[in-house]
Amino acid sequence: xxxxxKPGLPFVLLAAALAIVPxxxxxxxxxYCLTQLTMSLYYAIVVLGLCLVMGYAGQVSLGHGAFFAIxxxxxxxxxxxxxxxxxxxxxxGWIKQSPFCIAREDLFGxxxxxxSPWAAFFAAMALTFVVANLIGYPALRLRGHYLAMxxxxxxxxxxxVILGTAFTGAADGINGVPEWNLGLGLTVSxxxxxxxxxxxxxxxxxxxxxxxxxxxxxSRVGRALQAIHDRETAANAMGINTALYKLKTFVLSALxxxxxxxxxxxYTAGIGPxxxxxxxxxxxxxxxxxxxxSSLWGVTGMSTLLNYMSLRGLFGSYDNAVFGLLLIGIVxxxxxxxxxxxxxLVRRLAGACRPPNAAxxxxxRPNNGLEGRPxxxxx
Amino acid sequence: xxxxxxxxxxxxxxxxxxxxxxxxxxxxxxxxxxxGVLNFAQGExxxxxxxxxxxxxxxxxxxxxxxxxxxxxxxxxCLLEILFFRRLQRHSILHLVxxxxxxxxxxxxxxxxxxxxxxxxxxxxxxxxxxxLKFLGAAISPQVLWVLATVAxxxxxLHIFLKYxxxxxxxxxxxxxxxxxxLAGINIANMRTLAFGLSAAIGALAGCxxxxxxxxxxxxxxxxxxxxxxxxxxxxxxxxMAAVLGGLMVGVLEAYxxxxxxxxxxxVTVFAVLLLVLFVRPHGFxxxxxxxxxxxH
Numbered sequence: 001x002x003x004x005x006k007p008g009l010p011f012v013l014l015a016a017a018l019a020i021v022p023x024x025x026x027x028x029x030x031x032y033c034l035t036q037l038t039m040s041l042y043y044a045i046v047v048l049g050l051c052l053v054m055g056y057a058g059q060v061s062l063g064h065g066a067f068f069a070i071x072x073x074x075x076x077x078x079x080x081x082x083x084x085x086x087x088x089x090x091x092x093g094w095i096k097q098s099p100f101c102i103a104r105e106d107l108f109g110x111x112x113x114x115x116s117p118w119a120a121f122f123a124a125m126a127l128t129f130v131v132a133n134l135i136g137y138p139a140l141r142l143r144g145h146y147l148a149m150x151x152x153x154x155x156x157x158x159x160x161v162i163l164g165t166a167f168t169g170a171a172d173g174i175n176g177v178p179e180w181n182l183g184l185g186l187t188v189s190x191x192x193x194x195x196x197x198x199x200x201x202x203x204x205x206x207x208x209x210x211x212x213x214x215x216x217x218x219s220r221v222g223r224a225l226q227a228i229h230d231r232e233t234a235a236n237a238m239g240i241n242t243a244l245y246k247l248k249t250f251v252l253s254a255l256x257x258x259x260x261x262x263x264x265x266x267y268t269a270g271i272g273p274x275x276x277x278x279x280x281x282x283x284x285x286x287x288x289x290x291x292x293x294s295s296l297w298g299v300t301g302m303s304t305l306l307n308y309m310s311l312r313g314l315f316g317s318y319d320n321a322v323f324g325l326l327l328i329g330i331v332x333x334x335x336x337x338x339x340x341x342x343x344x345l346v347r348r349l350a351g352a353c354r355p356p357n358a359a360x361x362x363x364x365r366p367n368n369g370l371e372g373r374p375x376x377x378x379x
Numbered sequence: 380x381x382x383x384x385x386x387x388x389x390x391x392x393x394x395x396x397x398x399x400x401x402x403x404x405x406x407x408x409x410x411x412x413x414x415g416v417l418n419f420a421q422g423e424x425x426x427x428x429x430x431x432x433x434x435x436x437x438x439x440x441x442x443x444x445x446x447x448x449x450x451x452x453x454x455x456x457c458l459l460e461i462l463f464f465r466r467l468q469r470h471s472i473l474h475l476v477x478x479x480x481x482x483x484x485x486x487x488x489x490x491x492x493x494x495x496x497x498x499x500x501x502x503x504x505x506x507x508x509x510x511x512l513k514f515l516g517a518a519i520s521p522q523v524l525w526v527l528a529t530v531a532x533x534x535x536x537l538h539i540f541l542k543y544x545x546x547x548x549x550x551x552x553x554x555x556x557x558x559x560x561x562l563a564g565i566n567i568a569n570m571r572t573l574a575f576g577l578s579a580a581i582g583a584l585a586g587c588x589x590x591x592x593x594x595x596x597x598x599x600x601x602x603x604x605x606x607x608x609x610x611x612x613x614x615x616x617x618x619x620m621a622a623v624l625g626g627l628m629v630g631v632l633e634a635y636x637x638x639x640x641x642x643x644x645x646x647v648t649v650f651a652v653l654l655l656v657l658f659v660r661p662h663g664f665x666x667x668x669x670x671x672x673x674x675x676h
Contacts, residue, residue: 060473138658145417148476149612150657152605153650160650164643278605282480289477321492324484331481332467335474 010297011211018203022196033312034199035190040307041202042264045209047287047303048296049256054285055294056217057249058229059140063151064257064284066158067128069276071258072265074124076174077167078115079266117180117188117266124262125255132254133247140246152278159276173272180266188266198267205263206300209256213296225249229294286323290330292340302330384516389634391514395523395592397630398530399425402585403607404614404622405537406578412554412617413574414464415472419479421582422604423486428452428583429595430490433499441502449583456579460572483601490597501590522591529588533581534623541619550574554617609653615663625663629653 025031046068053059102116115123139150162168179189186201187194216222227235228242236242265271274280287306291299306326309315315322334341403421410418428448435444463478470478503510504525511518541547552560553570561567586595593599606629614625629649636648656663 054473060476142657142661145411145476145616146612146657146661148417149608150654153609153653153657156605156650157647157654160643160646164641164647278601286477286480289474318488318492320484321488324481324488327481328463328478328485331474331477332463332470335470 011207011214014210015207018200018207022199031195034195036308036311037304038195038199038202038267039264039311040304041199041206042260042267043284043287043307044300044303045206045260046257047284047291047299048206048209048213049253049260050284050288051291051293051296051299052213052217052225052249053253054288055292055299056222056225056229057246058225058232059246059250060148060285061151061250061253062148062278062281062285063135063155063158064253065278065280066155066276067132067254067257068261068264068280069158069162069271069273070128070131071124071261072271072275073162073168073174073261074127074258075117075120075262076177076265076271078120078123079117079178080174080176081114081167114178117178121180121262124258128254128258129251132251136247136250136254140243140250152281155276155278155281159273159278162273162276168273171273173270175270177265177269177271179269180263188263190267190269202263202267205259210296210300217296221245221248283323286327290327292334292336295336295340298340385638387514387517389638390631391517391519391523393631393634394627395526395630396633397610397627398527398623399585399589399593399603399626400606400610400629401623401626402530402533402581403603404610404626405533405619406582407607407611408617408619408622409537409574409578409581411611412619413550413571414475416464416475416479417608418575418578419476419604419608420459420483420486420600421578421607422600422602423483423490424452424456424579424582424600425586425589425603426490426595426597426600427455427486428586429501429590429599430494430499430586430597431583432587433501433590433595434494436501441504444501445584445587448587449580452583452586453576453580456582457572457576459579460575464571464575465568483604487597487600494597496597498594498596499590500594501587503591504588520592522588526588526592529584530623533584534620537581537619546570546573606649609649611663613653613656613663615665618663618665621663621665624665 021037022031022034025033046064050061050064053061102114135151135154139147139154142150163171168174179187179191181187182201186197188198188201190198217225224235224240224245227238227240228245232242261271261275284303287303288299290306291302293299306323310319310323313319403425406421406424407418410416410421431451432444432448435447438444439447459482463482464475467475467478503520503522506521511520512524539547541551549560549565550570550573552563553565553567557567560570607626610626610629611622612625613628614621614623632652633645633649636645640648
């Protein structure tokens, strides 16, 4: 028998690990690393959402960078655009009093009236919801390469529209995005005194979503997705509404990407068009693949680690090369991600260390040869 | 200039661009038919072809440099198949596609470090930058004729190869039914290597002929691959001749979009049409509908 862990234990361990990192970094006087760590935690949320689509529903999306950008840009445009220009409009008087708008100063100290970050956040979520449904509904009827192409094409459209439109700042992007007061004394901001607080906001958000997804994939929905992943036609015949499940999963993961985009934009106080680029989307897919696709833990760990290393510039001018090689290496040698084979190794070692009488049941079990064989991923 | 000539000018520029997309799409199709994998590194073959030819052209005459580039890149293509795809038969198609993405990134980085980030180009095959020919009132560079002729020759030769030669027939047999082909004594693994080599060679040749016009740069591969991918899908995956039509359509569409809309939106038009095609007719204009695939894994 495999020792069963208490279901909540890994999350407690992760929370503890997240909590201990700032302390270690402070002791090592490397607190500046927290900035990149926070950014990579936000990117990990995108990859986690993608993991649901790729690893569980078995669909590929090469357009998640676009959802990240839709979230970030909606929030950036709304929170930096001065609405007091339309002073004459009758509804403005009402809206000014409402919590939708806040008066603040722009970078140059001029008073402006903008949409409040919370309202912008909900607008971003709503827009992403609509766009993801519009794209997902027809696209998810496609399979394999066609779906990849459709999502890639969608991503390219968003990227080029952002690049070619004046109010999204074209190639310059948008900066001067204000900080976001979440309430409860928490503020999403890139200011130095708030570095640790923001690291915990990012970590907390990631942990929360991880718990949600962890429960989701072990529910009825998760089993349906697994069936779609393994063989869509069969799942359909079993009475699973495959189109609906796929669409819901796609929209959920798009919302996660957009949410990460909104937080990220407030944290870095700006966003640029490269966030929507095809390379970003491909990178998310690659990170999901490197983490093992259907392993929430592996995906979270790998994407945080790799993004952090790349953001810190540890690979220097070989950043992309190292990234590409890691991708090829992991996918060709350990298609289920590096964590599962590692866990197997640990288990085998633990089994070898156990006293012989305790190991008896293991030895008595017929070896069906399944232990070492990697499970194949998506079709 | 009269507006009629202007239209023709746009059309010709679209055909030129489109024929390059067509060549990339043919390469996609060859590998797709043989292995079921969409090779995202296809654009890198075009880039490598141009880069190798530019370097070789410094030491040897131009035709020799072109031939050398095609041979070297074809060998690279074969090597990639032997190193990665031959030993990864157990992997799912999605994993293989992701590996090609990785290969594309790595090839690009290798090119960046072997050469540098500078833009280079081959000399014009005939004439120079300013020599033009008049065609029905539109001006075209002689290099455009070289591009069109090369693409036409590639298409015709490939057609003859696939239809009338033994290896070509074996390749088609392998793609339509691998198990049956294997029973008939065809070495499927070698056919796959051949498909990669051929596809790389075609890409490299295209990279050489467009080098004087579009210049060669280590980053040129990925955008070409995406457009070529779109062309292959618009035409219909698995049909190399449809890929040519698909490529020309994408190129002309792009040229007309540039003439009507802001230049930044040319890709938007292309991909919007692509999405439309995918949603309305996912198997492309000349492709066969796949139906419920039995070879899902």
